[in-house]
Amino acid sequence: IIFYIYFFLLVGAGSSAQVCRLLGQPALPLLSAQKDINIGAIFSFHRSALLKMHPFTSEPEPTTCISFNLREFKFAQTLIFAIEEINNNTQLLPGVSLGYKIYDSCSSIALTILSGMALMNGYEETLSDTSCSRPPAVHAIVGESNSSPTIGLASLVGPFSLPVISHFATCACLSNRNIYPSFFRTIPSDYYQSRALAQLVKHFGWTWVGMVRSRSDYGNNGIAAFEEAAKQEGICIEYSEAIFKTDPQDQFLKTVEVIKKGTARVVLAFIALGDFVPLLKVISQHNITGIQWVGSESWITSRTLAETKEYRFLSGAVGFAIANAKLVGMREFLVNVHPDQEPNNELLKEFWETAFQCSFSNSGSGGCTGSERLAELQNEYTDVSELRIANKVYTAVYAIAHTLHNILKDIKSSTKKIMDLSSQVLEYIGGVKFTIKTGEEIFFDASGDPVARYDLVNWQPVQDGSLQFKNVGFYDSSLPSEQHLQVSQEHVLWAGDSGQLPVSVCSESCPPGTRKAVQKGRPVCCYDCIPCGEGEISNGTDSSDCFPCDLEYWSNESKDRCVLKVIEFLSYTEIMGMVLCIFSFIGVLLTTIVSFLFYLHKETPIVRANNSELSFLLLFSLTLCFLCSLTFIGQPTEWSCMLRHTAFGITFVLCISCVLGKTIVVLMAFKATLPGSNVMKWFGPLQQQLSVVSLTLIQMIICVLWLTISPPFPYMNLSYYRERIILECNVGSALGFWAVLGYTGLLSILCFVLAFLARKLPDNFNEAKFITFSMLIFCAVWLTFIPAYVSSPGKFTVAVEIFAILASSFGLLFCIFSPKCYIILLKPEKNTKKQMMGKSSPKTL
Known part of the structure; x- marks a missing residue:
């Protein structure tokens, strides 16, 4: 230029x-x-x-x-x-x-x-x-x-x-x-329009848009402000094309190709009317439809575009326009303009020629006569x-007039001369405030801008094939921020004369239970939906992250809600609990039967041999051992946790003490048969009973100290399984727990050693060999119990402990009492004193 x-x-x-x-x-x-x-x-x-x-x-x-x-x-x-x-x-x-x-x-x-x-x-x-x-x-x-x-x-x-x-x-x-x-x-400034457009696009859920702008200050600055607002609203821009009315045809064709190849179904045209018309001509030639146009105030109320049938593809366009107004007497003034008012004014002649598509230089057909009437004309000028x-x-x-009025009023009151008028206009216009006859209050802010008020306009077709502008909402920056934008969406007609809201997204919304993962090298609106991990949820659409549930909660199957974790413990109602209960009751039943059998044959040699009182006490302790396993089943409570471990420790020590007493009796009985031996007088029935009580009392003292210092308590184990809670009994003091087990194990080993030494003593019925077998089973069970107990997860820990109790109890019951029951029931001829006292050659174990 x-x-x-x-x-x-x-x-x-x-x-x-x-x-x-x-x-x-x-x-x-x-x-x-x-x-x-x-x-x-x-x-x-x-x-x-x-x-x-x-x-x-x-x-x-x-x-x-x-x-x-x-x-x-x-x-x-x-x-x-x-x-x-x-x-x-x-x-x-x-x-x-x-x-x-x-x-x-x-x-x-x-x-x-x-x-x-x-x-x-x-x-x-x-x-x-x-x-x-x-x-x-x-x-x-x-x-x-x-x-x-x-x-x-x-x-x-x-x-x-x-x-x-x-x-x-x-x-x-x-x-x-x-x-x-x-x-x-x-x-209003485009600062407000750009933000209004961003809010509008977000309101309709369009997060993937294309943009066409004027390569001018209007387009460049407007789109820059829109991009900033769009980023805050989470809107992504697929492409941004710049055009100008003087561009060659190739530039417009290139822009049209970008629009055609784009996946965005919404295009924002922040473009001056003069720049938009050449682009629309190319678009109409390429028959591009299905685009939802969003326009700036420059063209969104252009009657020229709306009345051009070739641009019908703009039907459904939405955009912000300056609020409409009605000026009384305006049409009469417009239609009274005539070239005869200023015959030498070439501008009026050119206007007349353009309005009526005629020429004053042509006197024939197509010439202007001056008798044409603007009142009969319907075009952009007369509308x-x-x-x-x-x-x-x-x-x-009117803003200038009110400013001048205020200045002249002040000059008159201060006797100043009118020559000072020009220097005061700029100062006064910034503070002018008035109401025009349309009812709108006019004033300027510190930047010289008015309050931003826009009508939301929707292009809707009419019967003659043209398009009309229908107000479907508004934007008012003077209202609270959450009320800036108001839309009557039910009155909007979309692209293609459809009542269905168009969808323009790069990726479909991620449902609850998933999170967004941005695709590498693409905008943030292009993402994959990744399911939340175990124990994590997202309860909203398009969640950018999954959130872990609290310790006592776990995610449901759809990963959209935290639910209470399943609390796991060995219950009476589940199959494992019922099976263990059945075996426990079978053990109690068998022990009762043996006790009843022994009671019926208490005067027989086989029962009286080796201290029948210890036998009955052993049977009683075995009954308690079978019953104490039941305390391990069911929901742990404070009392059940203390009872299960102490009952287990005391009943087993009572049981082992009885077995130990019987083993010592066997050894003492053999020593008593030697010439000059008087050992049985030091280990008679009373001493045997006292030894059992003493050994059991030691365990009871250990248990009392354990319960006093740090007793067992119910504990919710959240660390072993992520998806469920293990409700178990914490032993409290580990020292107390292992002291109880250690004392029981010490008595068991001592009993096993003594029984092993007495296994080859010459006797037709040497009980020591059966005690050896029983203690061998007992020790084997409890030695394998320790690693199994430590490594078993959840309720299986309790099941392993119950199994060890039942297995060792059944081992003692069968190994010690089944031979005697066999003789009592099936070999009564051997149940005589002579048979009991008879010697036999030693046999290898």
Whole structure:
């Protein structure tokens, strides 16, 4: 772009006044009315300027602008409408009339800056020394419609404290007071729109979107703000394409191919209307459908797009638009515009030719007669149902008028002269606050921005094939954060005229019981659903992590809830518990039968031999041994834990003491048969009973000390199994537990050694050999019990201990008493004193 450069030629010399003459053609307003106080305005009456290559050998010709823009002309007429309304208002600026100077920027940054300089300096061909000291030609500028030209304009006039109020420049960058100190706007900043769009996309559950933007300050800054907000909302962007209206066709084709190949079903178009139209033409040629479009305020209420049937694929589009307004008398004012009002004004003629598709230069068919009626025309210019942006032009004019009114009021009260007006406009406009006739309260924040209020617009088809704008919600930044966005989703019509909400995600939602695992090298929205591990849950959709259950809880099968762990103990109701109970009762029954048999034959030699009292006491202790195994079955309690270990220790020591007594009796009986031996008198029945009591009392003392110092207690073992709790008895003091077992084992080994020594004594019925077998079984059982007890998991630990008790008890019962029962029942002829006292040759064990 070749910028227009002002050159000043110094003419005259000596003492004559210095006069500067403008080289080149002055920039003149296309619409103007000189009054007491003038307002400047810059609109893009034309969509583009023809670019020319300048040879720099001759004076450049004026820039030619093409493609008349009815919407921008409507904005200019809205400004004139507002000014005339103010001039007719006796309450606002009484006695002061407003004028205007309106320029055409042709959507060009260079022409915008040129127009801004003309509005500041005027457009006289010659300038004198006093030209730079006079006030600017206007006291405020309304415009421009696009962000990039407005940035250039605000940068230019900012150092001169000339306010610029834009009705359509939404770039958030313009809120920077350090760079643009004199900029204001009546339309919300894209800072709010970008966040509103991010919240909208998140509200509908779209986490995978494509983006198309204008390659301009508007598009670049808007998308940057959206990306930041989208990241906070957990939204991922598949692609981001940038286009500009002057791009070659290949660039638009490339963008269309990206959209076609993309997997995102939602496309956000943060794009200026002029940049969007060339892309839509290419899309319509490629018949791309099924895309849910989300639009920015630049095009979402464009009547031109909505009425073009080739763009029907935009049906269902949603986006935020400036709140609509109704301006009374606006249509009448618009349709009264006529080229005859200013016959020499070429802009009005061009407007007329564009509106009626005719030409004043053609006198035949297709020529303009001037008798055409705008009131009979339905187009973007005459339509007053959508005055969203035009209302912002209207508001900007009123903001300047109220500012001037406040300044003049203060000047009048302080007797200041009107020459101070221009220096006060910027100061006063920042604090202006008023309500326009639409009921909206207008004021600016510290950044020069108004309150952000948007309508949520949905494009819905009508019978004539065009599309209409239906409000389905709103966004208001002045409300609490959780109420910013309000959507009536039941009234929304989606892409393809469907009532079904489109789905646009990279990966389907992870159900409860799973967690998200991001796919390597892809955005965070692309993930795999990994089931939670054992003992972990996720009770929400799209959980990023699984959480472990508390120690007493475990995950259910679906891994979405923690449930109480199964408490495991050896129960009477399970098969293992019932089997052990049956064997215990069988042992009690057999012991009772043997006791009853012995009682019936208590006078026989086989029973009386080797101290029948010890035999009955042994049978009684064996009964207790069988019964004590039952204390190990069932849910452990404080009392059952103390009872099971002490009962086991005392009953077994009682049992072993009886066996030991019988073994000593056998040895003493043999010694007593030797000549001159009087040993039996030292180990008679009384001494035998005392020895049993003494040995048992020692175990009882150990148990009392154990229970006093650190007794066993019920304990929930959470460490052995992760998925269930083992309810067991903790021995409390390990020393006490092993002391009880150690004392029992010591007596068992002593008994075994003595019985082994007495196994070959000559006797027809030598009980020592049977005691040896029984103690061999007893010791073997308890020696294998120790490693099995330590290594058995959970309730099997208790089962092993019960098995050891039952096995050793059955071993003692069968080995010691089955031979005697055999003689009593099957060999009664051997149950005589003669047979008992008979000698036999020794036999090997």
